Amino acid sequence: xxxxxxxxxxxxxxxxxxxxxxxxxxxxxxxxxxxxxxxxxxxxxxxxxxxxxxxxxxxxxxxxxxxxxxxxxxxxxxxxxxxxxxxxxxxxxxxxxxxxxxxxxxxxxxxxxxxxxxxxxxxxxxxxxxxxxxxxxxxxxxxxxxxxxxxxxxxxxxxxxxxxxxxxxxxxxxxxxxxxxxxxxxxxxxxxxxxxxxxxxxxxxxxxxxxxxxxxxxxxxxxxxxxxxxxxxxxxxxxxxxxxxxxxxxxxxxxxxxxxxxxxxxxxxxxxxxxxxxxxxxxxxxxxxxxxxxxxxxxxxxxxxxxxxxxxxxxxxxxxxxxxxxxxxxxxxxxxxxxxxxxxxxxxxxxxxxxxxxxxxxxxxxxxxxxxxxxxxxxxxxxxxxxxxxxxxxxxxxxxxxxxx
Numbered sequence: 001x002x003x004x005x006x007x008x009x010x011x012x013x014x015x016x017x018x019x020x021x022x023x024x025x026x027x028x029x030x031x032x033x034x035x036x037x038x039x040x041x042x043x044x045x046x047x048x049x050x051x052x053x054x055x056x057x058x059x060x061x062x063x064x065x066x067x068x069x070x071x072x073x074x075x076x077x078x079x080x081x082x083x084x085x086x087x088x089x090x091x092x093x094x095x096x097x098x099x100x101x102x103x104x105x106x107x108x109x110x111x112x113x114x115x116x117x118x119x120x121x122x123x124x125x126x127x128x129x130x131x132x133x134x135x136x137x138x139x140x141x142x143x144x145x146x147x148x149x150x151x152x153x154x155x156x157x158x159x160x161x162x163x164x165x166x167x168x169x170x171x172x173x174x175x176x177x178x179x180x181x182x183x184x185x186x187x188x189x190x191x192x193x194x195x196x197x198x199x200x201x202x203x204x205x206x207x208x209x210x211x212x213x214x215x216x217x218x219x220x221x222x223x224x225x226x227x228x229x230x231x232x233x234x235x236x237x238x239x240x241x242x243x244x245x246x247x248x249x250x251x252x253x254x255x256x257x258x259x260x261x262x263x264x265x266x267x268x269x270x271x272x273x274x275x276x277x278x279x280x281x282x283x284x285x286x287x288x289x290x291x292x293x294x295x296x297x298x299x300x301x302x303x304x305x306x307x308x309x310x311x312x313x314x315x316x317x318x319x320x321x322x323x324x325x326x327x328x329x330x331x332x333x334x335x336x337x338x339x340x341x342x343x344x345x346x347x348x349x350x351x352x353x354x355x356x357x358x359x360x361x362x363x364x365x366x367x368x369x370x371x372x373x374x375x376x377x378x379x380x381x382x383x384x385x386x387x388x389x390x391x392x393x394x395x396x397x398x399x400x401x402x403x404x405x
Contacts, residue, residue, distance in 0.1 A: 007249040008087025008237030010079035014050035050230030050333030070108030075233035076188030083235035099152030099180040100141040103167030103187035105337030108135025152180040160392030164340030169258040187341030188233035219298035219327035222366035230333025234341030252348040253402040257286030263395025276311040278397035298327020306368040326374040330360040340390035
């Protein structure tokens, strides 16, 4: 089986508009969550989110083209541009051997909301012809492939909050099976809209700490009361190992394991069994290595954080064998389908810089979340093997393991 490595990274989220500034802010424990400004939230029970700030889509698209794509595509294009520049892909790349793997949980929700309002108030003839091609999840990969000229497999994962992770594992499989030599992975989400916030709030899934946005997302804390929605995008360039070495590419790490599973339990409530089996599949594929760090799904919801803690203890036969585990969702919120991509980028940068990002807003211990979660302050540590977890609605789970080489 062909080996797969990562040679380029890109990231944008509520604490930074590029990978270096956002990674530093995450490690410094900065929080990008605040009162929503994208729409007026006054009448909503939830009024907070992690918005991307000071981003102009005209910096990544021709101004005349911006209206043809939803905001999640704009964010994805930004991350993909950064990753491709970082990877230093040569001009004479074999385009037919270079593919795209995209991921998003919801896709163009702002466009769907806007077009529904136009339909009701102005009639069907006033709907934009760009609505459908600008809102479809797979058009994230479509726009990215057109911009970069990639003509290999063009794939899309739409698996809720595991979409970013599944986009990476699908790209990895494609290279392993000789379907491509390089894959540009991009995951993006921008669902901070009235219907998005209103819908998740109706499920009682979101934190209601409107009076304290910066402390609202509290992974593994006993007083956690739900997740906070974020938005953003991430991109990774995956390459076949020998190809990357031959061209002298900088290698961030190798993907040595991935695991996928389904809960078959409940449409929104996660199980313990599903995440546990995904972790075990990735861990076994990787050869049962010593894990130095786990980037948790860590949503700040009561059930997820408890189950994830128990699943890791089950994987490694007890608390005493578990490595440090932290969640960055206190800093940037839960970016839904982009979360797994962003967290994969953070894992690779953490290995590069020998640092574990903190779990911020941790004040009250929970006996059900009793692992070392690196509370509130980042920690220097040599990281050679790291795991990243993602679990989504519908009981869809994805786990990745990266190794420094």
